[in-house]
Amino acid sequence: xxxxxPTSPGGSARADAPALEVIDVEVVYERRDRDPxxxxxxxxxxxxxxxxxxxxxxxxxxxxxxxxxxxxxxxPRSGRIVFEGRELSPLTxxxxxxxxxxxxxxxxxxxxxxNPRRRIxxxxxxxxxxxxxxxxxxxxxSLRERAAALLELxxxxxNAADRYAHQFSGGQRQRIAIARALAADPTVIVLDEPLxxxxxxxxAQIANLLVRLSRELDLALVLISHDLAIVQHIxxxxxxxxxxxxVEQVPSGELWExxxxxxxxxxxxAIPRADGExxxxxxxAGEVPDPSAPPPGCRFHPxxxxxxxxxxxxxxxxxxxGRGREVACWLHEPGEEPKRPGELAAARGGDAA
Amino acid sequence: xxxxxxxxxxxxxxxxxxxxxxxxxxxxxAVEAGxxxxxxxxxxxxxxxxxxxxxxxxxxxGTAHGRATFAGRDVLGADKKARQALRGRNLxxxxxxxxxxxxPMLTVGxxxxxxxxxxxxxxxxxxxxxAAQMLExxxxxxGEAALRAYPHEFSGGMRQRIAIAIALMCEPxxxxxxxxxxxxxxxxxxxxxxxxxxxxxxxxxxVVLITHDLGVMSSIAERISVMYAGRVIESGDARDVLKTPSxxxxxxxxxxxxxxGESAGTELRSIPGVPASPLDPPRGCAFHPRCALAVEACxxxxxxxxxxxxxxxxxxxxxxxxxxxxxxx
Numbered sequence: 256x257x258x259x260x261p262t263s264p265g266g267s268a269r270a271d272a273p274a275l276e277v278i279d280v281e282v283v284y285e286r287r288d289r290d291p292x293x294x295x296x297x298x299x300x301x302x303x304x305x306x307x308x309x310x311x312x313x314x315x316x317x318x319x320x321x322x323x324x325x326x327x328x329x330x331p332r333s334g335r336i337v338f339e340g341r342e343l344s345p346l347t348x349x350x351x352x353x354x355x356x357x358x359x360x361x362x363x364x365x366x367x368x369x370n371p372r373r374r375i376x377x378x379x380x381x382x383x384x385x386x387x388x389x390x391x392x393x394x395x396x397s398l399r400e401r402a403a404a405l406l407e408l409x410x411x412x413x414n415a416a417d418r419y420a421h422q423f424s425g426g427q428r429q430r431i432a433i434a435r436a437l438a439a440d441p442t443v444i445v446l447d448e449p450l451x452x453x454x455x456x457x458x459a460q461i462a463n464l465l466v467r468l469s470r471e472l473d474l475a476l477v478l479i480s481h482d483l484a485i486v487q488h489i490x491x492x493x494x495x496x497x498x499x500x501x502v503e504q505v506p507s508g509e510l511w512e513x514x515x516x517x518x519x520x521x522x523x524x525a526i527p528r529a530d531g532e533x534x535x536x537x538x539x540a541g542e543v544p545d546p547s548a549p550p551p552g553c554r555f556h557p558x559x560x561x562x563x564x565x566x567x568x569x570x571x572x573x574x575x576x577g578r579g580r581e582v583a584c585w586l587h588e589p590g591e592e593p594k595r596p597g598e599l600a601a602a603r604g605g606d607a608a
Numbered sequence: 609x610x611x612x613x614x615x616x617x618x619x620x621x622x623x624x625x626x627x628x629x630x631x632x633x634x635x636x637x638a639v640e641a642g643x644x645x646x647x648x649x650x651x652x653x654x655x656x657x658x659x660x661x662x663x664x665x666x667x668x669x670g671t672a673h674g675r676a677t678f679a680g681r682d683v684l685g686a687d688k689k690a691r692q693a694l695r696g697r698n699l700x701x702x703x704x705x706x707x708x709x710x711x712p713m714l715t716v717g718x719x720x721x722x723x724x725x726x727x728x729x730x731x732x733x734x735x736x737x738x739a740a741q742m743l744e745x746x747x748x749x750x751g752e753a754a755l756r757a758y759p760h761e762f763s764g765g766m767r768q769r770i771a772i773a774i775a776l777m778c779e780p781x782x783x784x785x786x787x788x789x790x791x792x793x794x795x796x797x798x799x800x801x802x803x804x805x806x807x808x809x810x811x812x813x814x815v816v817l818i819t820h821d822l823g824v825m826s827s828i829a830e831r832i833s834v835m836y837a838g839r840v841i842e843s844g845d846a847r848d849v850l851k852t853p854s855x856x857x858x859x860x861x862x863x864x865x866x867x868x869g870e871s872a873g874t875e876l877r878s879i880p881g882v883p884a885s886p887l888d889p890p891r892g893c894a895f896h897p898r899c900a901l902a903v904e905a906c907x908x909x910x911x912x913x914x915x916x917x918x919x920x921x922x923x924x925x926x927x928x929x930x931x932x933x934x935x936x937x
Contacts, residue, residue, distance in 0.1 A: 313793040313795060313796075314763070314764060314765070314793055315763060424882045424883070425651070426882065427882065454650035454651055454820055454883065455650070455820060455821075455822070455861050455864050455865060456650065456860060456861060456864050456878050456879040456883070457878075457882070458864070458876075459864035459865075459876035459877065459878035459879075460878045462876050463875050463876055463878060466875070481793050481794070482794075483794070484823075484865075484866045485866045485876075487866070488866040488874070488876060489876075521795065522794065522795065525793075525794040525795045525797070525798040526794050526823065527794075527797070527798070527801070527821070527823035527824050527826060527827040528823055528826060528827070529822035529823040529825070529826045529850055529862060529865055530826060530850065530851075531826055531846060531847040531848075531849070531850030531851040532826065532847070533826065533827065533828065533829075533830075533846065533847070534827060535798070535801055535802050535805060535827050535828065536794065536797070536798040536801065536827055537798060538795065538798035538799040538802055539795040539798070542749065542763075542766070543763070
């Protein structure tokens, strides 16, 4: 594999390294005459090769900022982004080292990321020309043939290459944006709200496509979304973010039955069910606080129904619970089996304030 | 009980580069006071256009045909003045993106009180007191300060709640809400749905809720119409439509939703193909190219809405048992 692992200033790729490691990353926006905003306040996250990780949270929680920091569009104040064992160099006006182009990003609105005046085929060909020569996508055949192969991979006919972005539906445009990202033969794609501008039937199609691509191409995905219902369906692991920090990391299979953090539980309770029962979803009290002045102690405590004295004074660190789960909440003890927050709060009994 | 808002055979024609096209066909619906009526459908299905026609807000050159009445009075034929009187006092509208309806250069207080003073004849002080109360109702903290602030000083969710507060200032008898929570987080959405439901119960306000989100629909709507390619293809009691959907399109939409708690990693069912363009729909039933149940006859003629009791669906296959009894127009 030495031929496909060129060295760079950040070190060389390790075959055994995870696809992506986010290590204690902090992104701060300085503002004139006002307090700086710590949009991402120290986040660590590991994405294994071929793994799909969902990053969920309300708007303003910092998930899109973290996505941008991962691909280099925001400069972290501290922490490291390690891609295939190699620390990423910050994005500058110069071209990125070509091996780093195997980390790709797909944005929310494909209509604004695709060029309206160029044929789809030309846009794909351009992306293919910039791809890493050692990659699968850099393989044999003419650019046109390779563009057609990319379109087929995302479920579009080859003649889509001759058309323009406006001639496609929202779902088809998202397929094209994904095809363009695939041109670089990525090992990781970060997708920021790839489903939220789509109708229900197109959402399901794109969600299924992402799962299939991940499995077929051994492609790791970081899926940023505010829609927990669809995310838990397609990802292997969910990371829940609140006010710049991760509050819980959980395999998606356990999420629904056993949310460990009160915030995760509230997010699940707020999802309306299409069961015809006319039951109102449960609203979460209060507002997301101002990220430039986060509450002391646990950031979630002012909105948490189970908060007690310690939550108001000390910030809970992330701890391991169950198998491969992490939660940052004082209700839990390290190493114990995960339990629902309500159950733990009831067991605390008199302690709860 | 006679309906507050009634549409009968409402059709809309729009000019297109290829000549005028009918984009909404013969929509019937009746909304009663204190009722939340859901109109579901994907983008381009004609649900927004139908409601814009009631407000006289169709795109230039667009025309509405058929009948629409509000409390027995004709809406479509009303002149500009009569329409203006109708908007605000009786009928108001909230859109998906609050920044399109909020004025960026005016304080929230000004925008809240302007219409109330005009339509309700309130004094400045009365209008301000009412505005502060309204902000409290939509759970905007620190109402006094909020009145002096500008829209950009609020988060997206708060802006939408302010837009809703403005729409509710004149206590409309009916609120037309077009995807009011689509851009919001579920936590904020839950609060707005609870508010709409409370206003319905306490003030008897009717709501026409336009949304593609069947979960939202299910949580507060009493009746539902589902639109596809400019036609109502299914309507009935919300519980019936969601629990026993009769049109293959409605079934497909419900099937494509992630089921809470369904084991992760199972493939989502999806409707094949893409939504039909209302400008150039397929012949016959517009859904037939995407429909697993389609038969030859589906390609021939547009199916009528067939009724089984209170529940209607425009499908000659799933409603075969009642198809023969109907007089096909």
